[in-house]
Amino acid sequence: MKPLYEPTEGLLPVDTSYCAGCGHGVAHKIIMSCIEEKGRLGDTIGVSPIGCSVVAHQFMNVEMCESAHGRAPAVATGIKRVHPNHLVFSYQGDGDLASIGVTEVVHAAVRGEKITTFFINNAIYGMTGGQMSPTTLIGQRSTTSIDGRKPEINGIPIRMSELLATIDGAAYIERVALNTPANIRKAKKAVMNALEVQEKGLGFSLVEFISTCPTNWGLTPVDSLKWAAENMIPYYPLGVFKDTRGDEK
Amino acid sequence: MSEKVLMKGNEAFCEAAIRGGCRFYVGYPITPQSEIPEYMSHEMPKRGGTFVQSESELGSINISYGIACAGGNVFVSSASPGIALMQEGMSFACSAEVPIVILNVSRSGPGIGGIQPAQADYFQVTRGGGNGDYKIPVFAPSTMQEAIDIIYNSFEIADQLRNPVIILADGMMGQMMEPVVLPEEKQPYKTEAEITKYKPWALTGTKNKDHRNRIVSYWAKPEELEHHIIHLFEKYAKAEKELVRYETIGAEDPEIVFVAFGTMARIVAEVIEILNNEGIKAGMIRPISLWPFPKAPFEALSPEKTKVVISTELSMGQLLADVENSVQGRIPTRLINRVGGIVPTTNEILERAKKILGELK
DSSP states (O other): OOOSOOOOTTBOSSOOOOOTTOTHHHHHHHHHHHHHHTTOGGGEEEEEOSSGGGGGGGTBSSEEEEOSTTOHHHHHHHHHHHOTTSEEEEEEEHHIIIIITHHHHHHHHHTTOSOEEEEEEOSSBTTTTSBOOTTOOBTOOBTTBTTOBOHHHHOOOOOHHHHHHTSTTEEEEEEEEOSSHHHHHHHHHHHHHHHHHHHHTOOEEEEEEEOOOHHHHTSOHHHHHHHIIIIIHHHSOOEEEEEOTTTOO | OOOEEEEEHHHHHHHHHHHTTOOEEEEOOOTTSTHHHHHHHHHHHHTTOEEEEOSSHHHHHHHHHHHHHTTOOEEEEEOHHHHHHHHHHHHHHHHHTOOOEEEEEEOSOSTTOOSSOOOTTHHHHHSOSSSSSOOOOEEOOSSHHHHHHHHHHHHHHHHHHTSOEEEEEEHHHHHOEEEEEOOOOOOOOOSHHHHHHHOTTSOSOSTTOSSOOEEOOOOSSHHHHHHHHHHHHHHHHHHHHHSOOEEEEEOSSOSEEEEOOHHHHHHHHHHHHHHHHTTOOEEEEEESEEESOOOHHHHTOOTTTOOEEEEEESSSSHHHHHHHHHHTTSSOEEEEEOOTTOOOOHHHHHHHHHHHHHHHO
């Protein structure tokens, strides 16, 4: 009998430390099952960030290192330069990638580093307890914007995928969401595409996942999925922003 | 093969690294070390190596950390404010036990500073600057040949200690030309099998291995973190015994002892010669390792014979602090210094030293 659902060898059979309803678990599963399907678990190296997913290496069944806050794309650059035929990825949240680590991710793309960045955007700092991040929405409440983010004080949320897609060294940029089974299937396809771009050596690739943080949003897991659909996706539209596959001669 | 060649300091530093088996260099332009990324950019590809020009010194140290995690021998260089930016990464690399060889061709800070010779980064490199409890061996060569030998051997020291190593030079050393003998080129190990053999902890992927490597800095439980820090300091205690290096020159039982390293030690050597010719017994303790700081030659000084120990430095008494620590009040200590990029002449040091001797009599 064909099983309908199976765990991936890409994830270790342990409980994660993530909160109920957090998107990290789903994102981990998607990414690691893609690497498993490609038969690359043995020669993949990952870089975890500072944030809730600093411990991703406790769950992801590949060799990994931790990196300083925001610096994961620089670290991944170094690893890829030593092992150019390995799959190398960084896994980062919105505080890590879109705030303190903007320089590193932009210049990894500028250099056309053949790495893949998985960007988990839940519009808030999770590990430090719910402070405003660069992707916190206008009006969204956080512990450093208790009356809601105000553009005149806090600026306007940054769209990293659109920004990175303007860089010629970026070969694949797509934004996906984790809020419905249909979106999760699309997310998996995006991860496969990004890894294919890396395997072909076309340049920098990134998949942004619109995720959830029920704990710091102050919502139930189910309401978080609804909130992401109603508030985040309209501001952060899903889709492919860059795909250079087919351009190669 | 080992013939004498005339080389500019910054280029000699590069050759020493390449011949020491380094095939990865990361850098960002900053004076007075910009010839280093320039030299590496054309030389590394020719020698089968990799050159990366980073977007900042934060990029430099973190790309280097990635290279080192993956098992590559990596060399990174900068100057004072660039080194300040790198110190986040140095603390991280110490914590994660990752070897990186770092060269500081220092400026005359604080702030922007100048490009002329100074030793004002003494505390920066010997006292950390990054967060937390960690130590980094620091070597301060005084001649180009010594710089070459130190850089050449630093990769092995860093690998054995699984920790960064710093070489401290200055604008004088970076820019001057001296005849040097270049050491024989070590063959770098580049294949996965070689990396796994020599650096079993490095990230090469789980295939062809019976275990999964992880390089971490985060310890969730205080008991685990304390255990890890104690482990680091057991390594540092061993390094303190094995890596301490210094030279003593001048008269036996000197009445005046100078302490100087790097560029200053070259000038002080002349001062000692003049004093000894004049019948004043003078000597010098020249620390080559700044951490671990050589304490033994200070313990060997006799308060009956030595009237004063003078820290001779291009900073505001930073070296003096370690001199005082080592002398422990047994002998009077004094400071002769210039800062801001000014290097005192032999005569200036001579006169100031004689004045100090006169005041003590």
